[in-house]
Amino acid sequence: MVRALVYLIIILLGLCISPFLVGSKGYLYLAIGDYQIETSIVFAIIALIIFYSLLQLVEFVVVWFLNMVLSSRYLPERWRKKAARKHTLLGALALAEEDWPAAEKAMAKGAEKGEIPALNLFAAARAAHHQNNIQARDEYLAKAQLEPQAEKAARTTRTRYLLQQGDLVAAREELDKLNPTSKSKLPILKLAIDLYQAQQDWQSLKLLLPIVNKKHVLDDDAFSALSLKTNTALLSQAAKANEQELEKCWHWLTRGERKQAEYIALYAIGLSRFERKDEAVKMLLKQVKASPSAPVLNALSQVLTPADVEAKKQLLALEPQYENSVDYQICLAKLYQQNHDYHQAKIWWQKACYLQDDINSLHALADAQEHLGELNRALQTRRNAAKLI
Template sequence: MIKLLLLVAALIAGIIVGPMLAGNQGYVLISAANQTLEMSLTTLLLLVVVLFGLFFLLENLIKWLLSLSSVTRGFFSGRKTRKARQLTSNGLVKVLEGDWKQAEKLVVKSATHSETPLLNYLAAAEAAQEQGQFHQRDEYLRLAAELDSESLAVALTRARLQCRHHQYEEAVATLQDVKGAHPRNPLLLELLKQCYVALEDWPALLGLLPALKKHGSLTEEQTDALTVKAECGLMAQISQHSGSDGLMGHWNSLSRKAKQNPALVTCFVHEMCARNADSEAYTVLREALRKKIDPDLVRLMPTLKLTDNHPAIVTLTDLLRYDSSNATTHSALGQLYLRDGKYKEARTHLEKAIELHPSVSDYSYLVEVLEKLNDKAAANRLSREGLALALPPKI
């Protein structure tokens, strides 16, 4: 615009000044390399104006040509982008349909001109894994990481695919790299949970549970179930590597709430009995029953291999003072009396247990007691009753 104004001003000046100089045009001499050029001043001025105008026109012509080239490039570039968008869309549909080979082909082909190349490579990685091409999967993940090395989506996709291929240690390493920047991400926490369970890394799982519960990934019931699973798994590992002494030390380090959990007491008793530490297991079991009469814990009492069953019988007898109609306690007492050869007492408690809550196992124990007492008729009758209880009802 400025150049155009200057050109117009020069033309106007030439029109005004030209006639004034018509009678006195002046003289201009240009000499260079033995060549001379002579002209009037008026001619020189007009020549300068004309040349300036030609340069102006040439400049605008070049700009127009360049803009025409840009439009052409934009047209072809836009065409490639539109084609890439369509191929990407078709590829993602193939991913959903499970056509992994075609999905990989489409999303990789369109990645270069795609508006979302990261998504293309992540979809290609999943398609490659489903075809068992794990080296190619890692290559696609590498290309995705090059586009955004700090992308949480890339890390989560990598870890998810590694978990699916049972590469749990690699998945944990992948997730730990981004956990510091995204400690509350529910999918990250869920993947870590799956890895820890698969690896039986119970201490790590126990450390993760508060975050899972806090950020709503687990309900109260799910948290409790996972806590029991992890604690029982940890007890089994300690028992295997450190024996009953190591397990006892671990038990003593637990919180009061954990020691009152019947499921954890059950795990502890089983592990201690497996290490022939039944007496120590009985001590813990007795303390737990004093705080809460739990049927599952009561059933453990007759499974203990004690040198003297009298303390266990006393403990169970005391429990009947608080709940005389507890069939499980009567059954446990009957089994202990049977083991000690006190058949009359065993018969009394087993008959009471059957009266309160019939079970096939108690019928079996009572039949054994009656045979010891030489009461064949009653033993045969109870055998038939127990068998009828064991058989499914007739339709």
């Protein structure tokens, strides 16, 4: 709009000035060396305008021609980039369809001249991994690792694939290079959790637990289960090693954890193995009086022997309080069975089975009945156990 207005003003000015120019053409004399030019001012102005226009036209043609020549030199490069985009698209579609051979082939081709080669290489490595083509997978990851920003991602991916492959030693070497710390990303920490569990490296996992809890890598239930599994494994190993390791592991637990029934049971079993049975029995009985839990009652059935008459009396005195506790009935049944008192064992197994049908309890009851010569009842009890399968 503004340009049209400017043109209109120029035209109107030309219309206004043209009569004066026609009436007074003026005179122009130019001498350049041996050349002389005589003309009117109007013709000179018109000639200058035409010359400038031709110059602009020549400039436009020259620039256009140079651009065309320069662009034509890189046409094959453009074609390759266009082909790389096409292969990447085909590879992405093949990945979505889980057509692993086609995905690997297309992504590998797209990586050659792709805009983000590392992305294509990771996708090709994934496709190769699903085909169990280990050599090709590692080659793709090695190429992707050459990109500085993709180095950590390549190591993380390689660790995950090695873990899935079952090569725990090589996976651990890669994980150690990543060095899981509080500054590590969540995928690395999750890999560390899975790998430490697969290797049963409970010491390393125990050291990692505070970081996992702080960064909320797992939800509360999953973290509690992992902590229980780790601490249980460490206590079990320590109880089989020596007393010093057991004490070290026990005091490694937090004050709250040392009040948990699962850990108390394992610690007491360990103490009984190192000639500290009285301390173990006292600890377990104290816990039973506070609240009957399956781990503690099960530990009592392992720690107590026929010679521990006083401890059994204390346990029997709790019968009115725990008459509806299945774990309490099972504990007493096991203790009587250790004494080969099958008559009393049968009574307590019957009480346990009455409160809750359980295959193991039914088979234990059948064993007691067989020892007492009650073969028909034992056969019926085993039939009842078979119905629970």
